[in-house]
Amino acid sequence: xxxxxxxxxxxxxxxxxxxxxxxxxxxxxxxxxxxxxxxxxxxxxxxxxxxxxxxxxxxxxxxxxxxxxxxxxxxxxxxxxxxxxxxxxxxxxxxxxxxxxxxxxxxxxxxxxxxxxxxxxxxxxxxxxxxxxxxxxxxxxxxxxxxxxxxxxxxxxxxxxxxxxxxxxxxxxxxxxxxxxxxxxxxxxxxxxxxxxxxxxxxxxxxxxxxxxxxxxxxxxxxxxxxxxxxxxxxxxxxxxxxxxxxxxxxxxxxxxxxxxxxxxxxxxxxxxxxxxxxxxxxxxxxxxxxxxxxxxxxxxxxxxxxxxxxxxxx
Amino acid sequence: xxxxxxxxxxxxxxxxxxxxxxxxxxxxxxxxxxxxxxxxxxxxxxxxxxxxxxxxxxxxxxxxxxxxxxxxxxxxxxxxxxxxxxxxxxxxxxxxxxxxxxxxxxxxxxxxxxxxxxxxxxxxxxxxxxxxxxxxxxxxxxxxxxxxxxxxxxxxxxxxxxxxxxxxxxxxxxxxxxxxxxxxxxxxxxxxxxxxxxxxxxxxxxxxxxxxxxxxxxxxxxxxxxxxxxxxxxxxxxxxxxxxxxxxxxxxxxxxxxxxxxxxxxxxxxxxxxxxxxxxxxxxxxxxxxxxxxxxxxxxxxxxxxxxxxxxxxxxxxxxxxxxxxxxxxxxxxxxxxxxxxxxxxxxxxxxxxxxxxxxxxxxxxxxxxxxxxxxxxxxxxxxxxxxxxxxxxxxxxxxxxxxxxxxxxxxxxxxxxxxxxxxxxxxxxxxxxx
Numbered sequence: 112x113x114x115x116x117x118x119x120x121x122x123x124x125x126x127x128x129x130x131x132x133x134x135x136x137x138x139x140x141x142x143x144x145x146x147x148x149x150x151x152x153x154x155x156x157x158x159x160x161x162x163x164x165x166x167x168x169x170x171x172x173x174x175x176x177x178x179x180x181x182x183x184x185x186x187x188x189x190x191x192x193x194x195x196x197x198x199x200x201x202x203x204x205x206x207x208x209x210x211x212x213x214x215x216x217x218x219x220x221x222x223x224x225x226x227x228x229x230x231x232x233x234x235x236x237x238x239x240x241x242x243x244x245x246x247x248x249x250x251x252x253x254x255x256x257x258x259x260x261x262x263x264x265x266x267x268x269x270x271x272x273x274x275x276x277x278x279x280x281x282x283x284x285x286x287x288x289x290x291x292x293x294x295x296x297x298x299x300x301x302x303x304x305x306x307x308x309x310x311x312x313x314x315x316x317x318x319x320x321x322x323x324x325x326x327x328x329x330x331x332x333x334x335x336x337x338x339x340x341x342x343x344x345x346x347x348x349x350x351x352x353x354x355x356x357x358x359x360x361x362x363x364x365x366x367x368x369x370x371x372x373x374x375x376x377x378x379x380x381x382x383x384x385x386x387x388x389x390x391x392x393x394x395x396x397x398x399x400x401x402x403x404x405x406x407x408x409x410x411x412x413x414x415x416x417x418x419x420x421x422x423x424x425x426x
Numbered sequence: 427x428x429x430x431x432x433x434x435x436x437x438x439x440x441x442x443x444x445x446x447x448x449x450x451x452x453x454x455x456x457x458x459x460x461x462x463x464x465x466x467x468x469x470x471x472x473x474x475x476x477x478x479x480x481x482x483x484x485x486x487x488x489x490x491x492x493x494x495x496x497x498x499x500x501x502x503x504x505x506x507x508x509x510x511x512x513x514x515x516x517x518x519x520x521x522x523x524x525x526x527x528x529x530x531x532x533x534x535x536x537x538x539x540x541x542x543x544x545x546x547x548x549x550x551x552x553x554x555x556x557x558x559x560x561x562x563x564x565x566x567x568x569x570x571x572x573x574x575x576x577x578x579x580x581x582x583x584x585x586x587x588x589x590x591x592x593x594x595x596x597x598x599x600x601x602x603x604x605x606x607x608x609x610x611x612x613x614x615x616x617x618x619x620x621x622x623x624x625x626x627x628x629x630x631x632x633x634x635x636x637x638x639x640x641x642x643x644x645x646x647x648x649x650x651x652x653x654x655x656x657x658x659x660x661x662x663x664x665x666x667x668x669x670x671x672x673x674x675x676x677x678x679x680x681x682x683x684x685x686x687x688x689x690x691x692x693x694x695x696x697x698x699x700x701x702x703x704x705x706x707x708x709x710x711x712x713x714x715x716x717x718x719x720x721x722x723x724x725x726x727x728x729x730x731x732x733x734x735x736x737x738x739x740x741x742x743x744x745x746x747x748x749x750x751x752x753x754x755x756x757x758x759x760x761x762x763x764x765x766x767x768x769x770x771x772x773x774x775x776x777x778x779x780x781x782x783x784x785x786x787x788x789x790x791x792x793x794x795x796x797x798x799x800x801x802x803x804x805x806x807x808x809x810x811x812x813x814x815x816x817x818x819x820x821x822x823x824x825x826x827x828x829x830x831x832x833x834x835x836x837x838x839x840x841x842x843x844x845x846x847x848x849x850x851x852x853x854x855x856x857x858x859x860x861x
Binding site: 197216282311 | 616624
């Protein structure tokens with residue numbers, strides 16, 4: 112594996128291997144000295160052409176815990192904001208000897224363009240491209256589900272997951288549908304018809320417009336952020352109506368299965384897609400997702416840059 | 427009889443018969459089974475097909491304004507190389523061709539290049555903004571004698587503006603060439619809306635955004651009894667509407683581009699913007715519907731929508747990239763491949779769809795004539811059995827955004843004759859600067 116661009120490029124075995132490697136690497140994060148020498152002398156560039164806090168920090172922490180040198184390159188105050196093309200940015204990074212580029216970009220396919228072009232030779236990690244994919248988020252979500260539901264190192268067969276909200280514009284949803292179904296989970300997409308893409312029938316997921324009919328039967332409820340700009344684009348009449356039908360509040364949470372968990376990739380709109388008491392409830396694993404994100408991203412960088420995975424029980 | 431200027435010997439005419447075509451000055455003086463007399467120049471065209479010079483109703487020549495992408499001269503060279511003897515220069519230049527001054531400038535540049543006729547198309551609305559009619563009458567009365575008006579690149583989306591434009595051009599027998607794209611339904615659109623756009627996370631350009639405008643405009647054309655031409659039809663649904671309108675007797679014609687006869691939306695999977703074009707590449711079912719419609723005459727003509735862009739406009743992220751692809755140098759080969767070699771159309775029909783009909787829609791008097799005594803000598807000689815490989819570094823256009831780079835295509839343009847003079851000889855441009 113040289114790049115991580117889309118979950119579609121991963122086999123089930125490769126995905127499981129990343130998750131297993133993350134379990135091993137998580138021990139480093141739990142230790143007193145949170146560092147491994149594995150990537151010493153390697154340079155990883157965080158190319159964030161779109162604003163991001165948690166993903167960038169998470170990748171930065173992951174790279175540093177593996178002792179890589181990290182260069183952060185953000186849109187604001189950089190050559191990108193001066194209109195530099197992706198090609199020129201990539202060639203600059205190549206000239207600086209980047210071994211891997213972690214790219215977040217508002218254009219769908221930007222990571223693939225970087226990987227397919229002759230502009231640079233390092234590994235490319237897609238940290239979210241437009242409305243296409245966010246593979247590291249899906250991997251950390253799968254990791255969190257596996258860990259929290261006590262599944263050890265097995266796949267997710269037999270589990271039911273609802274992904275609720277703006278599926279149309281969500282790269283998190285796209286990557287999760289691909290990964291969770293690959294791992295054997297049954298995925299249901301819950302959204303108003305306006306926020307589901309044309310052709311969603313061909314996705315490995317079922318679709319429901321009725322949150323209440325789905326919620327009692329799932330092990331995981333994954334809520335998606337509703338972007339502010341959707342409010343003015345007539346995808347639904349107004350925020351209150353959206354919240355009433357598709358928001359997760361404590362009342363709705365009561366009908367969830369025992370042991371079922373609530374997830375959210377963040378940042379949350381408290382009071383819109385998720386109420387504050389749900390976000391802070393015992394079912395919520397939202398902060399745990401953030402913690403797990405570092406281990407999973409360590410595993411991604413480890414696998415891409417060393418070419419191997421960590422065996423179970425190794426190290 | 428003294429020596430004639432040029433004889434094309436032994437070529438197969440569109441109807442399938444072999445003949446010698448004799449040219450004197452700018453005219454065909456004889457078409458005979460065997461010319462025995464003298465000639466200044468003789469083209470041995472055995473095994474080749476001679477067609478009337480191709481006429482493109484939809485070309486972006488970019489001059490004035492974007493000479494880095496194309497000039498009237500470089501576009502004329504590319505056109506001649508592709509077998510064309512007439513191009514129609516779209517109005518979306520900078521400044522926009524919405525005044526007599528600009529269309530006369532483009533006409534003059536075409537005459538200076540001298541490789542083919544360049545017919546300027548006038549903008550329907552000022553600045554292509556869709557709000558106020560441009561000086562349509564002044565352009566029609568100018569030296570350029572503009573008859574085709576189009577805001578191509580933009581849709582004349584306001585129904586009232588469209589109605590007025592359709593009515594106004596009746597004064598001189600003009601035609602409105604509509605770029606059918608509902609702007610509200612296609613804000614930020616990147617590719618055909620469907621299963622693939624959803625998977626790739628690229629904003630969809632739904633077929634209905636094209637079809638809704640076509641449906642509205644055929645009804646408007648019917649209501650005001652005027653003449654409508656639909657640019658670059660891409661959907662099976664659009665074909666159905668045109669078929670219905672023609673059956674009803676509405677005065678509408680339609681064009682299809684070579685790329686929409688061949689390429690499909692799955693090419694976007696690469697995120698390589700060389701395949702980004704407006705209207706977008708559609709599905710395989712659409713492609714087959716378009717081919718069938720071109721063969722049965724529902725779609726009247728092939729037009730290239732030749733859209734040159736500089737390298738940097740394509741060497742970037744998909745959503746940042748410009749829409750459009752080159753078409754002039756590959757059009758005939760793509761039509762041969764998709765329509766003739768597949769058995770859907772004869773060469774006679776190719777002559778009709780790529781020369782006679784476009785000339786007739788545009789009102790281009792000296793173009794698209796039959797290959798017979800007395801016609802203007804605008805001709806193309808092609809070898810249909812030869813293959814050639816497209817090389818973006820060798821195109822004559824100033825730009826290199828061909829989607830066919832590296833592909834082997836059938837049909838080589840050996841000679842192009844414009845007003846009796848060879849503009850292409852053995853596949854090479856032979857003459858620049860007519861006046």
